[in-house]
Each structure stands twice: as structure tokens, then as C-alpha cells.
Amino acid sequence: MFALLDGNNFYVSCERVFRPSLQGRPVVVLSNNDGCAISRSDEAKALGVKMAQPHFEFRHLEEHAGLVALSANFTLYGDMSDRMMSLAAGMGPGQEIYSIDESFIDVTGVRGDLRERARAVRSRILQWIGIPCCVGIAPTKTLAKLANHIAKDAERKPGSYPATQAQVCDLSSLSCNEVEELLASTEVGDVWGVGRRIGEQLREGGVTTALDLAKLDPATARRRWSVVLERTVRELQGLSCIDLDDAPPPKKEIACTRSFGHPVRELPPLIEAVSEFAARAAEKLRRQGSLAGMVHVFAHTSPFRPGPKFARSLTVPLRRPTCDTAAITQAAVMGIELLFEPGYNIAKAGVMLLELNDGSILQGELDLESEEGRERSKLMRAVDTLNDRYGKGTLRIASTGTAGDQREWTMKQQRRTPNYTTDWRQVPIARA
Incomplete structure (x- = not known):
């Protein structure tokens, strides 16, 4: 049994922790040299700002819609990630830090209600470090990733999924019919491991939802596409094919x-x-x-x-x-x-x-x-x-x-916020 904990709009959320005035405002974090959007608040998404969209294309929104664009502060984000992951580890005995804002946790054999445990950890992360997150729980990593997607969209897009699945979605506690309804409401392109090219091919073949993909014959998936898609199909069917990677292998380059x-x-x-x-x-x-x-x-x-x-x-x-x-x-x-x-x-x-x-x-x-x-x-x-x-x-x-x-070659970071948590000279001062 796996849980996937994922920080919401992570870079933006890190900035909001130390600047509460940004709550409720459209915020975008920019890439190196302030080139394009790499993290967007829900309010910025509502304005139409796309991921990886060049800054100059939405710069006008800063004046007309109150959008705030900030330079990336990876030192801050890395430190906040370490804090979040240390709290996420309290969900179970094994942990794989998948990315700066995502963590798989092995909750096999953990006693009690996993959904309530996930809510308690989520509340602790929000209270202790200020990062909102969502949790997906399922028998396989692919289903856990899908459950996390459902938990996020149920909160962000009311009506896309049942409101009861918002923030924490535990597929293991649902009936087969309830799980199939959730899979049928999910686009095939939103499944972990399905890229854009393969997604287009699947849709052309009549496989348009996660449920359609789950019902696909694994041997057919392997023969027509790849062993990777076969593994994805088996994982959607509840057969765990991807183990928890506690210690990622050393990089080759x-x-x-x-x-x-x-x-x-x-x-x-x-x-x-x-x-x-x-x-x-x-x-x-x-x-x-x-x-x-x-x-x-x-x-x-x-x-x-x-x-x-x-x-x-x-x-x-x-x-x-x-x-x-x-x-x-x-x-x-x-x-x-x-x-x-x-x-x-x-x-x-x-x-x-x-x-x-x-x-x-x-x-x-x-x-x-x-x-x-x-x-x-x-x-x-x-x-x-x-x-x-x-x-x-x-x-x-x-x-x-x-x-x-x-230095002449240094990147443009004219909008970067201080390193609040890693530099004594930039620690925020609270005044009464």
C-alpha cells in the first residue's frame, strides 16, 4: 500500500509562507533568468497563465490583474522541501522522495484508518511549515499518483470529482464501482506514465479514460506500445509492479x-x-x-x-x-x-x-x-x-x-525573495 504526498503549487506555496499578503493573489514563479513560468498559483492559472509560458507574454497581467511574478529561489525551496519530507515520513516506515515536492510513502501494515492518518500528517505540515498538500492512497504507485490527482482536482475544480475525495483520496477504502467511477472521470493523459504522444495514440484507438486503459489487455499494451505501458496497465488493475526506491542509484553523469x-x-x-x-x-x-x-x-x-x-x-x-x-x-x-x-x-x-x-x-x-x-x-x-x-x-x-x-554572467534574478531559512542575515524579523 502506497501514499503519495504532493505539495500544492510548491514554489508559490513556499513564497506565500513568508509573504502572507500573496494569499489569494495570482502568483507566478519564473525560471532561471526570469524566462518563463515554472509554478503558478490557482489564481494565476485562472487568468490563463500556462506552464512554461514566456514571461513577456503575460507581463501585462501584472498591471491589469495584479499578478505577482517572482524569480525562482531554489535555495529556499530545497530547504522547505527537506522540512516537508521529514514530516511526510511520519505516515509510514518507508519513503521515496520522488521530486522536490512529491514523496511516496510505504504504508503497508500501518494500523488504523489511513485516511485519517493522512489528514493528520497533512494538517501538521500545513501548521508547522505552511505548505498545503494533497495525499493519494492506493495499492500501487500508479494508482496512488492517480488518487493524488483526484484529491487535488476535487479541491481545485469542484464538480470534477466527488467533494469527499478532496485533499485526501484513499482508493483502498472505496468499492470497486466507486473506483471505476473515478477512473472513468479521469482523462487517459492524466495517468502517470502516459506521455503526450502515447496519449494521442490511445485516444485514436478509443482509449480515452483511465478506466479504458485499466481494461486494456496488458499483452496488447506491450505489443502495440511498450513494456512501460504494460506495467502502467497492470498497476491500474491493482497489481504492484513498481517498488519503493528508498535509495536512488548514484547518477551516471x-x-x-x-x-x-x-x-x-x-x-x-x-x-x-x-x-x-x-x-x-x-x-x-x-x-x-x-x-x-x-x-x-x-x-x-x-x-x-x-x-x-x-x-x-x-x-x-x-x-x-x-x-x-x-x-x-x-x-x-x-x-x-x-x-x-x-x-x-x-x-x-x-x-x-x-x-x-x-x-x-x-x-x-x-x-x-x-x-x-x-x-x-x-x-x-x-x-x-x-x-x-x-x-x-x-x-x-x-x-x-x-x-x-x-559578476557579468550571473543570472537575472531581479525578483528573488530572501533566503529566509538558510541565511542568518536574511531571517525575517517579527515586530509587534
Whole structure:
């Protein structure tokens, strides 16, 4: 038995926790460089703002409809997610954090009324950290995801589903006829695992609802589409085919890429940017206990802006697999120096770490227990500890520059709110 807990309009909800004046107003959180909408309040959706819609297309709503558009503050959202997930874990013994705002919980064998337990956890999250959420409960992960969708729409769109299913929907407590009625009211494209292309093909074949898909022969689904759709059909039929992933496998590649706030034409600011990306990628690498064997670096102009085009990349092999920021940054800077050519408006660059290996397995082979290796390892641990405690960038490689957010290539985040929960200098002050 699974429960899926999902924060409603998560990025917007995080912003509203610290700015109560935004409650009831249309709010949109924008992507990097304030480009497009990545989170919308229900009020913004009602105004017609679409997910991924460019900001310039709905900017007029700020004046005419009171819409508030904010820059993304991923530091805040990540910290609020950690708090929400720690409370969500109280629902059951096993947890899989599926995304920044979603968490699967294994509630198999949990005693008592699961629906009441879910409501209690939901109320606790709302009271303790201010994030509204919905919970779906079902025998399979696909059905739990569907139950969560029902719980959200029953609250947001009265009449789409029975009001009794709002906020918390427990399919396991319903009769077969009641479950079929809910599936019949759900578009096939709203089923987890059904993409747009396959959804169109299913509708052309007469499969228009989740109930139609549940009644599809699994062998037919596999033969005409894929084993993935066969698994989805079986899950809709109540057969659990997707286990809880308590510990996601280590990433096979780690990347840090950014679009620039302003075009970069010279090498020095490009070196600063690549150094920053390499340091962040190295930090992620150490967090999962891996070593990288190669560093891939790239830079290109914008495909949407007029002018000469530039797009180049280079892979630099490391002398030995490492997670040392200095070695990785040195390789990235070497790569960008080799591929750079003046006269272009560089709009984006990035660093990817390739050929990742388990650091604990390779440790003996690479003689990382030498005196130099131990000292470098201690240094990296100290850097990570201080940056975790005092904020990212407290200690950094010199080649990243010293101008902070004033660096030429830094992303546009003119509407970003403070890091209320992770920076002592930005903690909100309550006045009587």
C-alpha cells in the first residue's frame, strides 16, 4: 500500500509562507533568468497563465490583474522541501522522495484508518511549515499518483470529482464501482506514465479514460506500445509492479549548466562562470561518494537571437578519477580556454562530469590514502562543511571571481525573495 504526498503549487506555496499578503493573489514563479513560468498559483492559472509560458507574454497581467511574478529561489525551496519530507515520513516506515515536492510513502501494515492518518500528517505540515498538500492512497504507485490527482482536482475544480475525495483520496477504502467511477472521470493523459504522444495514440484507438486503459489487455499494451505501458496497465488493475526506491542509484553523469544574465564576449568572465559550475558539480559528486574520470565543458550562443552562431564543446580526461574541486576546475578552465573564440555573444555554458565511479571501491587502487590524498580529502570535507553551514560560496576557488552576484554572467534574478531559512542575515524579523 502506497501514499503519495504532493505539495500544492510548491514554489508559490513556499513564497506565500513568508509573504502572507500573496494569499489569494495570482502568483507566478519564473525560471532561471526570469524566462518563463515554472509554478503558478490557482489564481494565476485562472487568468490563463500556462506552464512554461514566456514571461513577456503575460507581463501585462501584472498591471491589469495584479499578478505577482517572482524569480525562482531554489535555495529556499530545497530547504522547505527537506522540512516537508521529514514530516511526510511520519505516515509510514518507508519513503521515496520522488521530486522536490512529491514523496511516496510505504504504508503497508500501518494500523488504523489511513485516511485519517493522512489528514493528520497533512494538517501538521500545513501548521508547522505552511505548505498545503494533497495525499493519494492506493495499492500501487500508479494508482496512488492517480488518487493524488483526484484529491487535488476535487479541491481545485469542484464538480470534477466527488467533494469527499478532496485533499485526501484513499482508493483502498472505496468499492470497486466507486473506483471505476473515478477512473472513468479521469482523462487517459492524466495517468502517470502516459506521455503526450502515447496519449494521442490511445485516444485514436478509443482509449480515452483511465478506466479504458485499466481494461486494456496488458499483452496488447506491450505489443502495440511498450513494456512501460504494460506495467502502467497492470498497476491500474491493482497489481504492484513498481517498488519503493528508498535509495536512488548514484547518477551516471553530473552537470551544472546555466544561461547567462547578459551575453559574455570575453574569456575572463567565461572562466569565472565555468569555474563556478565545475565547483558546484564537484560538490554534487562528493555528496554521492563518486569520482569523475572526465570533464566535459561547452559554450554556445543563443539559438533565438540574431548574430553569428557559436557552439563548441570539449572533453578533458583527468589524470586519475577524482572529486577534488581544484583538479576538476583546472580541467574545465583548460577546456574553455581551448574552445573559446572571441567575437561571439555566449549565452550559455556548462560543465559535465563523466565516467563516474564509486569512490570507496577505487580508493585503494588510486592510492588515495597517501598523505597528499588524505590532506586533499580533509580539505574538501572542510570546504563542504563550511559552505553547508554558512551558505554556498563562503569558500570558493579564486577563479570564480570575487564580485558575487555582480559578476557579468550571473543570472537575472531581479525578483528573488530572501533566503529566509538558510541565511542568518536574511531571517525575517517579527515586530509587534
